[in-house]
Amino acid sequence: MREVIRAENLEKRFGDFAAVKGVTFSVAEGEAFGFLGPNGAGKTTTMRMVQCVSPRSGGHLEVLGMDPATDAREIKALLGVVPQEDNLDPELTGYENLRTYARYFGVAKDVAEERIARLLAFVEMEKKKDVIIEHLSGGMKRRLVLARALVNDPRILVLDEPTTGLDPQARHLIWDQLQGLQAEGRTIVLTTHYMEEAERLCDRLVIMDHGGVLIEGSPADLIDQTIGRQVLEAEAVPAVLSCLDRHGLRYDLVGRSVLVPTDDPAQMTGTLLHECGSIKLATRPTTLEDVFLKLTGRRLRE
């Protein structure tokens, strides 16, 4: 598959602070690629460099075969951007917002009209198209931002936390729409800290922390590599821990729970119940969240 974004040792410094330190990744045409990480991991900064709105401090970056440092205008013409914060023009209506945005891309008027009508239908905002943005709900604004990002018929859609703050209905609608856009052949790049979102949407993803990439792969690969498909979860009481130590079993401490990865949950359950006495335990499939917490720790991020 053709590469549409390639970053090698990408760096971003703000004065003495290195926000992104030597990040390497590549995104293939038509795939959905995710950046996961806690706040301050460097996801948004990386995305801003890809979007050509923040110049890189070092390393190599190529978007659609062009260099953001010299071809920003040409690259931006082919990107659709959904920013973290809704920045629609609050005094204008949904329709007017899209028309205004189409002008920034120099889309011809008749093409724009036809496309805007189609996009408003796509995000299910036809009925509300003449309502001033200030009077719309968060989910409606988000859908309009998505429609706005499509007025230039972009090859790559870049989304920074596309569903943060939305209710489940609105979130599922956006997910369906994004999957539809990917099916049309568009490349999707997104940041999120919702594991469910990443598992559902991303073909491949990287987990970032402290400005670097910790791991890269498909959601299933990451789970396999890092923990394993199944885990046993038990209370982290001293009796259990000493029992696990005694039997030389590998485990991870996650807050008040202890996670024991295993490929054979039935057998492991039997072993533990037999060896460690009457303890409370449950088996479940491993999730991306387990991977995420294992790699980035549980300490709160400001």
Add this chain to the structure above:
Amino acid sequence: MKRQLSSLAWAVWQRNLDVFSKTWQVNLIPPAIEPVLYLLALGFGVGAFITDIEGVPYIRFIAPALFAVSVMNASFFECTYGSYVRMYYQKTFDAIVATPVTIEEVIAGEILWGATRSLISAGIILPVLVLFGVVDLPGSLLLVPFAFAAGLLFASIGMCFTAVIPNIESINYPAFLFITPMFLFSGTFFPLDLLPPPLQAAALAVLPLAHVVNVARALTLSTGWGFLLLGLLWIGIAAPILFFFALRLMKRRLIV
């Protein structure tokens, strides 16, 4: 280096015009009333104690100054309060630079819009002044295109402040320490030559409004052509310098 400034700046200008058109009643009526109040209070009130200045009735003396002040306020405050709100609170600039429009074009569009606000103000005030019979015709019709040029100057100045202030309250500094003194000491309500010569020279050197007043006054009174030439020269040099300076400062603030 590729071209950072193109006609896409007008798409930014158009966006501001669209928003302005939605609330034109609020935007047009108050600016029309203010100069009428000044004209009545100063022209007829204060003017009653003054026979004439430099051979013209006081109301005719201050009419071009009121014009100049409203042209200044329209563009200066559009590119300070207006631009700051769009930049910081509404994130409008962020939304626009995600498209092929460059930051230079965003700022150029904002300044062109600021100048357009001055043009609109001129279009409102001039008929009022004509109605009061205090300006010469047809020379005063040139005030309309001149308002756009003066607007570019004050919009660029406003944008330079917007690029460096840390928060919206800080607009008080230029508003009270720059605009207000200029409002009083630019030959607006009394002739500049009443000031001691060094202050007079200083006013002409650093107060943009002084030149705008001089040009406007020459047009409305059909006299003082020397000052008109000096003023046009001063504005013609200062406006482009400040325009590009504003672009540079804003780029430094926003592209990180």
